[in-house]
Amino acid sequence: MSTDKILIAGFGGQGVLFLGKILANMALQLDKEVSWLPSYGPEMRGGTANCSVIISDSPIGSPIVTEPDCLIAMNLPSLLKYEDIVSKGGKIFIDSALITEKSKREDVNAYYIPATKIAIDLGYPKLSNMVLLGKIIKEFEDFNLDTVKAVLETTIPPKKQDLLKANLEAITAGYNY
Amino acid sequence: MAKKVLMKGNEAIAEAAILAGCRHYFGYPITPQTEIAAYLSKRMPKIGGTFLQAESEIAAINMVYGVAATGKPVMTSSSSPGISLKGEGISYLAGADLPALIVNVQRGGPGLGGIQPSQSDYFQATKGGGHGDYHMIVLAPSSVQEMASLTVKAFELAGKYRMPVMMLADGTLGQMMEPVSLDIKEAEKFDTSWALTGTQMKRKHNIVNSLSLIPEELEQLNFERFKKYEIIKENETMYEEYLTEDAEICIVAFGIAARVAKNAVNSAREKGIKVGMIRPITLWPFPKKPLYDLSDKVHTFISVELSMGQMIEDVELAIRCKKPVMLCNRAGGCIPSPEDVLAAIEKANKNGGAL
């Protein structure tokens, strides 16, 4: 029985909630219990946004993540605010294109991915969240590229299939980084 | 069972309402429940239903009153400040014995308050809110799945007993996504011979009304309504019992608080503390009997709430103050953590029922 408590944090507009949604849908594909809880408030655009995702083999009690096993930090304020509460032995994914500092935690696994730069280089400047997702998929046993492909195919409307290609490219780039 | 889909609690209410057979929705935007309106504004026009963004909460609830008088399933939704505005209409629905669903996705108050989750409309929902002698059935979901299933239940109860039913959720439940099965049947239908459909010149006119100027007559109407309430107390009280068989401490919590508390109960059990939980699913009628039955076995009750302590009064009444009831709470949009609840359990365990 395992439970993963994931906290994703960044600026509004970086795709924090969407990244969480894809993770939650992947968990659903794998028949796991899952909860997705966004911060909501007046910070619709440009402010800070975060999102808690819990993935578990057993029913989920509180959907609120107070001690994440996994933090995805998409900007510096998020890293500073949340790195202390990551559980021992947990994971921190850091967009190193935007965050030049290193995590001060030595008891966690930190992954540095210049996600924003990779996304810009690919020609998809808005898809840094998907680049990070690629790396997350690589580091989580349960996930693989097939799962995310299946999820994206159902999440992205048929009319916007060019988006599917772009998302998969960004994810693959992160996965292979 | 149908395949599960990920949905926000607010969306689950909206979709379940459609599946239950509701084709009329009236609302006014307010955080954190606006997804219900947004979802229904997309769906209703495509299935021949009504979505109407009213000029105010007051207008919305009175449009609900109008549809309800025709005997058709109808709903509105809002969040705390908006529910206060609907109070008048809710009282009229109760006074005219009309069925309707009112969803309150609560936020912190009083006043404009905040937009973060809260349970501080417990008194308003269970003790009246509007004027006069009346009750609503109050349903408290604690998962997205329950938000869907209790929506259907709400329409059935409203129709069966001809009265307003409130779904009392909160911002967290409204905003969170969980897998939900939408294997939902249309709500059971009930007699609507009292409804306004036009006489078609075949019957005497029906009058939907809450005015009664002769005190003895109005008293009689109240007596009859309260007889109905007694039947509801008897037949419709719902709750979940969790690990209470050997419990020495009993948590009482509903909605999101119950989910947080469940984590704490599990942690405490791992530490060998005999704690269980009663989760009221109907807040009115309140599950008095199971609490009273436990009051001999349990040395302490703990009411976990996202308010300054409102349900705690019903817990004390239910157990007739036989045992101490502790309050473990946060307010104003804050949520107690499992650690907060665990600390309360450990304190209760240490004190062993001493005040």
Next chain:
Amino acid sequence: MIVFEKPKSLVDIPMHYCPGCTHGIIHRLVAEVIDELGIEGKTIGVAPVGCAVMAYNYFACDMIEAAHGRAPAVATGIKRANPENIVFSYQGDGDLASIGMAETVHSAARNENITIIFVNNAIYGMTGGQMAPTSLPGQVTQTSPYGRDVKTAGFPVKVCEMLKELDGPEYLERVAVNNVVNVKKAKKAIKKAFTNQLENKGFSLIEVLSSCPTNWGMTPDDALKWIDTNMIPYYPLGVYKDRSAQNKEKEEL
């Protein structure tokens, strides 16, 4: 030969209105129109809070009692649920132009396919003669004992003039029931308002200038005269909006 009959869509019971009150006339006009159009079986009426609060006992069609000012919202709900029914509200000035102003304006703006009979007698009758939103400047009432002072109590609300600026409503007319000629005109207007709904044209409101001898402190006869001398000059009679007619005119040009 029958020379006088009670309309079939009025219930044969005594009304509670004061002697000389013109509510009875207006009830009768509405009922006659319902009879003439043969729509009693499919009509649903919405009663207000105010003197006409018990109108639900008087009209033989299905009736509902609304909260104060909310009749247009209630009518909206009924009409949306049952578009095949004919839905009318019957409201006074306090109900429609004060506490229910938002519901009035927005049901008009939406061009809800409903009919509103708006009885303007420039006073709150049911509660005993307080100042209404339509009380005239200088008018003495229980709550404007020195006469309505527009500096502190503001100006009367001219409902037809105000609503006609909206694109929404189909038909707006102000009539009076203080003499035979005006009563006949009022009936024609009310019939038009119901016919518009039958033809799915949308929102029609007929403002009826009415008397309140009891609270005006006048004899019924003087009260009818007061409508001519004081009310009509401030609230001119006539059609304020008739979209279909206006459209037809445009087409002909």
